[in-house]
Amino acid sequence: MVWSLLLKELKLFLRNPQELLVLLLMPLVLITILGFALGSFFNSDTPPITGKAAIVQYGNEEEEMDRFMKALGESGVPEPAIQQMESHIIQLLPGRMLREKIFGNEELSKVITLEEITPSDLDEAKEKGKYSAIIEIPDGFTEKLLHSLFIAKQEIPDLIVYENEELDYSSSFVSDVVEQFKGQYSLLAALGKEGIVSGDKGLPTVEVKGTVETVTKRDPIDAFSYYAVGMSVMFVLFLAGNIGANSFVERQQHVYDRIRLANVPAYVYLLGVFLSGFVLACLQLGVLYGGAALLYDVHFSNITLFLLITVLLSAVVGGIGVLLTVINNRLGNDSASKLYGSAGVAILAFFGGSFTTVGESLQVIGNLTPNGAAMKAYLQVMSGAELADISPFLITLLIELVIILAGSSLISIQRAVRT
Amino acid sequence: MIGILLTKLQLIVRKPWPLLILTVLCIAFAYFMGGGEYSKVPVPVVSELQEAETTDLLKELNKSDLFMFIVTDEKGMRDDVKNGSNEAGLLLNDTDFTIVSSVQSSNVSLLQRYVIEIYNKKRQKAELLNSLPESQKEKAVSIWDEAMKESLFSVSKASFSSSGARIIDTHLQSLFGFSLFFVVYTVSFSIVAILEEKRNLIWDRMIVSPIRKWEMYAGNLLVSFLIGYGQIVLVFLTFRYGAGVEFHGGFGKALIVLIPYVLTIVAICMLLAGITKSIRQYNALIPILSVVMAMLGGAYWPIEIVTSDAMVFLSNFSPILYGMEALKGATLYGKTLSELLEPLSILLLMAVIIMGMGINAMESKRR
Numbered sequence: 001m002v003w004s005l006l007l008k009e010l011k012l013f014l015r016n017p018q019e020l021l022v023l024l025l026m027p028l029v030l031i032t033i034l035g036f037a038l039g040s041f042f043n044s045d046t047p048p049i050t051g052k053a054a055i056v057q058y059g060n061e062e063e064e065m066d067r068f069m070k071a072l073g074e075s076g077v078p079e080p081a082i083q084q085m086e087s088h089i090i091q092l093l094p095g096r097m098l099r100e101k102i103f104g105n106e107e108l109s110k111v112i113t114l115e116e117i118t119p120s121d122l123d124e125a126k127e128k129g130k131y132s133a134i135i136e137i138p139d140g141f142t143e144k145l146l147h148s149l150f151i152a153k154q155e156i157p158d159l160i161v162y163e164n165e166e167l168d169y170s171s172s173f174v175s176d177v178v179e180q181f182k183g184q185y186s187l188l189a190a191l192g193k194e195g196i197v198s199g200d201k202g203l204p205t206v207e208v209k210g211t212v213e214t215v216t217k218r219d220p221i222d223a224f225s226y227y228a229v230g231m232s233v234m235f236v237l238f239l240a241g242n243i244g245a246n247s248f249v250e251r252q253q254h255v256y257d258r259i260r261l262a263n264v265p266a267y268v269y270l271l272g273v274f275l276s277g278f279v280l281a282c283l284q285l286g287v288l289y290g291g292a293a294l295l296y297d298v299h300f301s302n303i304t305l306f307l308l309i310t311v312l313l314s315a316v317v318g319g320i321g322v323l324l325t326v327i328n329n330r331l332g333n334d335s336a337s338k339l340y341g342s343a344g345v346a347i348l349a350f351f352g353g354s355f356t357t358v359g360e361s362l363q364v365i366g367n368l369t370p371n372g373a374a375m376k377a378y379l380q381v382m383s384g385a386e387l388a389d390i391s392p393f394l395i396t397l398l399i400e401l402v403i404i405l406a407g408s409s410l411i412s413i414q415r416a417v418r419t
Numbered sequence: 420m421i422g423i424l425l426t427k428l429q430l431i432v433r434k435p436w437p438l439l440i441l442t443v444l445c446i447a448f449a450y451f452m453g454g455g456e457y458s459k460v461p462v463p464v465v466s467e468l469q470e471a472e473t474t475d476l477l478k479e480l481n482k483s484d485l486f487m488f489i490v491t492d493e494k495g496m497r498d499d500v501k502n503g504s505n506e507a508g509l510l511l512n513d514t515d516f517t518i519v520s521s522v523q524s525s526n527v528s529l530l531q532r533y534v535i536e537i538y539n540k541k542r543q544k545a546e547l548l549n550s551l552p553e554s555q556k557e558k559a560v561s562i563w564d565e566a567m568k569e570s571l572f573s574v575s576k577a578s579f580s581s582s583g584a585r586i587i588d589t590h591l592q593s594l595f596g597f598s599l600f601f602v603v604y605t606v607s608f609s610i611v612a613i614l615e616e617k618r619n620l621i622w623d624r625m626i627v628s629p630i631r632k633w634e635m636y637a638g639n640l641l642v643s644f645l646i647g648y649g650q651i652v653l654v655f656l657t658f659r660y661g662a663g664v665e666f667h668g669g670f671g672k673a674l675i676v677l678i679p680y681v682l683t684i685v686a687i688c689m690l691l692a693g694i695t696k697s698i699r700q701y702n703a704l705i706p707i708l709s710v711v712m713a714m715l716g717g718a719y720w721p722i723e724i725v726t727s728d729a730m731v732f733l734s735n736f737s738p739i740l741y742g743m744e745a746l747k748g749a750t751l752y753g754k755t756l757s758e759l760l761e762p763l764s765i766l767l768l769m770a771v772i773i774m775g776m777g778i779n780a781m782e783s784k785r786r
Contacts, residue, residue: 186570208538
C-alpha cells in the first residue's frame with residue numbers, strides 16, 4: 001500500500017512540470033548567479049573590488065617648492081647646502097609621490113587607477129560619482145609641509161579625501177592607502193632629514209605575500225561549490241512545503257477520504273507522505289549535485305559520506321513534509337505550508353548560510369537548522385573531512401528527525417482523539 | 420471600492436497572524452543582521468616567534484576593528500578551523516605568515532590584507548635597521564617611533580554629496596534591505612487573495628454585482644499597497660523609537676521614497692498573479708523572485724561587492740536596487756527629494772508598465 005502511495009506521489013510530481021522547474025532549474029540558475037556575482041569575493045587572487053580614484057591639485061607643486069627654496073635661502077641656510085637638499089626635496093613632493101610611487105605601484109594600480117583632474121572639474125566629478133574617492137591637495141599644502149619639515153614646525157597642513165558614499169568598500173580602501181602614505185611619508189621625511197636614508201633610495205621595499213592554506217591542504221572551496229551546496233540544501237526545503245501543500249489539496253478534494261475508505265490506516269498514509277518526501281528529496285539532491293558537477297565541476301571526495309548526509313537530510317525533509325501535513329489538517333487550511341514555503345524557507349536558508357556566511361553568534365543557530373547542519377557537513381566533506389569531523393552535524397540531523405516525527409505523531413493522534 | 424477595502428481590512432483583523440509573524444520576522448532579521456556585524460571575528464594565532472616579539476606583534480594586530488587575535492597552540496587552532504568554530508587561523512613566523520582556513524570567504528581575504536600590512540611595516544623596520552651601522556640604529560628607532568606617532572600632515576575626510584564625513588552605518592543597510600525584502604512577501608500574501616477569490620468564484624459574483632471593474636482592481640491594489648506600506652512604516656517606527664536607530668534626519672524622506680517602491684512590488688505581484696496558472700505556482704515563484712531581486716538589488720550585502728558585469732547589468736532590473744538607492748540617499752547621503760528623482764522615477768515607471776501588463780494578463784486569462 002505504501003508503495004502505491006509513493007508511486008502516486010512520484011507520478012504527481014512528474015506531471016507537474018512547473019513545480020519541477022522551480023525545484024530543479026531555479027537552484028541551478030541561482031548557483032550560476034551567486035557563483036558569478038560573488039565569485040571574486042571568494043577568490044583571493046583577484047582583488048574583490050576595483051575602482052577609480054582622482055587626484056586634484058590646487059596651486060602648483062613646483063612653484064610652491066621654488067617659494068620654499070627661496071624661504072630656505074632667506075632663513076640663512078648656505079647656498080651649497082640648499083643645492084644639495086634640492087634633489088632630496090624633489091623626491092619628497094607629496095603630489096608627485098602619490099601619483100608616481102604610491103598609485104603608480106604595479107600591485108596597487110591593478111586595484112585602483114588614479115586619474116588627474118583639474119580643480120574646475122572637481123564639482124562635476126563629485127556629481128557624477130565615477131570615482132571611488134578624490135584626493136585633494138589644497139593650495140599651499142606642499143609649501144607648508146616642507147616648511148614644517150625643514151625650517152620650523154608650524155600648523156599641520158591638511159590633505160582632503162572625498163569619499164564616494166555609494167562605493168563603501170573602494171572608497172575606504174583609497175582612504176586607507178592615503179593614511180598609510182601619511183605614515184610612510186612622515187617616516188621617510190624624518191629619516192631622510194637625519195641622513196639615515198637617502199631621498200632617492202627611499203625606505204627598503206619588502207614584499208610579504210602570506211600564504212593561505214586549507215586545513216586539509218586542498219584547494220579552498222570556491223563560490224560555485226559553496227553555492228551549489230547552499231542552494232541545494234535550501235531548495236530541498238521547498239520540497240517539504242510542496243509535499244505539505246499537495247496533501248492538503250488531497251484532503252480538500254476528498255482524495256484522502258477515499259484513501260481512508262479503502263481501509264488504509266491514517267499512519268500508513270502519513271508514512272506514504274514521509275517516504276515520498278524522502279525519495280523525492282534524494283532524487284532532487286542527486287539531480288542538483290549532478291548538475292553542479294557537470295556545469296561547475298563541483299565534486300565530493302568521499303561519496304559514502306556524501307550519501308550519508310544526503311539520506312539524513314532527505315529524511316528530515318520528509319519529516320517536515322509530514323509535520324506540515326498534520327498541522328495543515330489540524331488548522332483546516334494550508335497556512336502552515338504557505339508560510340513555511342514563503343518566509344520559513346528563506347529564513348532557514350539565511351541562518352543556515354545558504355546566501356552568505358553569517359556571523360559568529362548566528363552561526364550557532366544556523367548549525368541547528370537542518371539545512372545549516374547539512375551544509376556544514378557537505379562543505380567539510382568537500383574539503384576532505386572524515387566521519388568523525390562531521391558527526392556532530394549528523395547527530396543534529398538525527399535528533400531533529402526524531403523530534404519532528406514525534407511532534408507530527410503527537411499532533412495527528414490528538415486530532416484522531418478529537419474527531 | 421470602499422466595500423472591498425472594508426472587507427479586506429475585516430479579513431486581516433480576523434486573521435492577523437501571518438502579517439504579524441512576517442513583521443516580527445522582518446524586525447528580528449534587521450536587528451540581528453545589523454547588530455551582528457559589530458562583533459569582532461576571533462582568530463586563533465600560533466606564533467613561532469620569540470615571546471616578546473609575539474606580544475608586540477599581537478598588540479599591533481589587535482588594533483583591528485574587525486578581528487580579535489588570541490594566542491593558542493597549533494593543534495587547537497587547526498582543530499577549531501577544521502570543525503568550523505573559527506573561520507581562519509593564523510601562523511606567524513619571522514618573515515612571513517600563513518593563514519589556515521577551511522572556506523575561502525571575504526573575511527579570509529580581508530584578514531590576509533590586514534596581516535600583510537602589519538608584516539610589511541615590521542619587515543621594513545627590520546630591513547632598515549639591518550642596513551644601518553650599529554651607531555645609527557638607536558637613533559633610527561627613536562625617529563621611527565616619533566614619526567609613527569606624529570605625522571607631518573593630517574588627512575581629513577569628506578563625502579561627495581555633503582561637507583561632512585561619510586556616514587558608516589551597517590544598521591541601516593540591513594534594516595532597509597530586510598524591510599524591502601520582506602514587504603515582497605507581505606504584498607504577495609495579499610495579492611494571492613485575488614487568485615483565491617477567483618477560484619472560489621467570489622470574483623465572478625463581484626463582476627455580476629453593480630461594482631465596476633476598475634473599482635475591483637483599485638480596491639484590491641489599494642489594500643495590498645496599504646498593507647505593505649503599513650508594514651514598512653511599522654518596522655521603521657519600531658527601529659526609530661524602539662531601538663533608537665538614527666535615520667540621519669531623513670526619516671520623513673525615507674517614508675516618502677518608499678511609496679513608489681511598494682507600488683512597484685504590488686505591480687510585480689499582480690503580474691505574477693496574472694501569468695501563473697495556479698495558486699501553487701504563484702506561491703512557488705514568489706520566494707524565488709524575491710530572493711533573486713534581493714540578491715541582485717543589494718538587500719543582503721552592499722551592491723558594490725558584485726563585480727561581474729553581467730550581474731551588475733541584471734541588477735538594473737531589480738526594483739530593490741532603486742529602493743535601496745533611494746532609502747540610502749534619503750538618509751545616509753543626505754540627499755534631497757529632487758536629487759533622488761532618478762531612482763524614484765524609474766520605480767514609478769516600472770510600477771506603471773508592470774501594472775499595465777499585470778492587469779492585462781489577469782483579464783485575458785479569464786477566457
